[in-house]
Amino acid sequence: DTAVSQTPKYLVTQMGNDKSIKCEQNLGHDTMYWYKQDSKKFLKIMFSYNNKELIINETVPNRFSPKSPDKAHLNLHINSLELGDSAVYFCASSHLNTEAFFGQGTRLTVV
Amino acid sequence: GESVGLHLPTLSVQEGDNSIINCAYSNSASDYFIWYKQESGKGPQFIIDIRSNMDKRQGQRVTVLLNKTVKHLSLQIAATQPGDSAVYFCAEISNAGGTSYGKLTFGQGTILTVHP
Numbered sequence: 001d002t003a004v005s006q007t008p009k010y011l012v013t014q015m016g017n018d019k020s021i022k023c024e025q026n027l028g029h030d031t032m033y034w035y036k037q038d039s040k041k042f043l044k045i046m047f048s049y050n051n052k053e054l055i056i057n058e059t060v061p062n063r064f065s066p067k068s069p070d071k072a073h074l075n076l077h078i079n080s081l082e083l084g085d086s087a088v089y090f091c092a093s094s095h096l097n098t099e100a101f102f103g104q105g106t107r108l109t110v111v
Numbered sequence: 112g113e114s115v116g117l118h119l120p121t122l123s124v125q126e127g128d129n130s131i132i133n134c135a136y137s138n139s140a141s142d143y144f145i146w147y148k149q150e151s152g153k154g155p156q157f158i159i160d161i162r163s164n165m166d167k168r169q170g171q172r173v174t175v176l177l178n179k180t181v182k183h184l185s186l187q188i189a190a191t192q193p194g195d196s197a198v199y200f201c202a203e204i205s206n207a208g209g210t211s212y213g214k215l216t217f218g219q220g221t222i223l224t225v226h227p
Contacts, residue, residue, distance in 0.1 A: 004154075033215070041119055041198055043155070043217040055212045090154050097204055097213045099145050102154030 003027050006091045006103035013081055014111055021076045021106045023091030031055075031096055032074035034066060037088040037105070049074055050096060081110045119198065121222045130188040132221045134201030137182060141203040143213070146175060146186045149198045149220075158186070158199075188223075196225045 006023040013019050025032060033056075034046040047066040048056035054066070063079040074091060088107050092100040124130050136144075142163035147155035161168045161175045161184075168175050174187040184201050200220045204213035 031212070035217075041149075041220045043200065043220075045214060045216065048212070048214070050212055056214055092154075094215075097143065099157045099160055100215055101157065102147075104154050105152075 004091055004093055004101050004103040006089075006106055008106060009104060010107050010109075012109045012111065015081055015083060017081050018077070018079045019081060019108070020078070021089055021091075021108075023074050023076070023103060025072055025091075025093035025101070027093055027101060029093035029095055029101075030071055031094050031100075032068065032071075033092040033094075033100060034074065034076050035090040035092060035102075037090060039087070043090070047074075047076075078108075081108075083110050086110045119220050119222050121224065123224045123226065124191050126191065126193060126225055126227050128191055130186075130191045130195070130223060130225075132186045132188075132199050132223065134184040134186075134218045134221075135182060136184060136201070136203050136218065138203065138205050138216075139182070140205035143204040144175070144177060144184050145202045145204075145215075146173075146184075147200045147202060147217075148195075149200065151197075155200060191223075191225050193225045193227055196223055198222050 004025045031050045033048045049068045052068045065077045068074045088105045091103040094100040145160040146158040149155045159170045172189045176185045198220045201218040
């Protein structure tokens, strides 16, 4: 009965590869997010979708492309992975302007 | 004690003590505040929230205080338990009462360690 689930939990890949992280929520929320958490635990928003429409796009390299096929899913595709992309990526969802519920995170390691 | 520097602030307490975790925010337009708890290997988990028309809100063993004058938020945990050990984040949304989207922005985080 996981509310926000993302896969995979761990992802180890070589520089230059392309990878995707998937996220699904079963809470009926209309807003979904991707956050990046660095080694210092700082959580920074990357993207947000409301009703499948992109509403927040922070200063993120265009190698990162979110895709929302429907309101319950928000996937993150990353092209040409770099060492600096190594981090924990969190998916979250909420109703508009309310508390967000987070997934368990995807630890991405680029070698 | 509490320390602030290049690393995350840390707070160490004994089991049974009360803990106070502080957070400063800078955006005067922020009108909705949330405290999250993040345990190792997990995502942030909602603890308690407060809107800007309030200055105090209580939950089970937790109290959030909001001082809009000095843009300060605190989380008080009563009778702290080892299971409370985690990283605690404050987060804010500006213009949350409107119909447009407000961005959920996180603060730095504080590591709480509870010793048995």
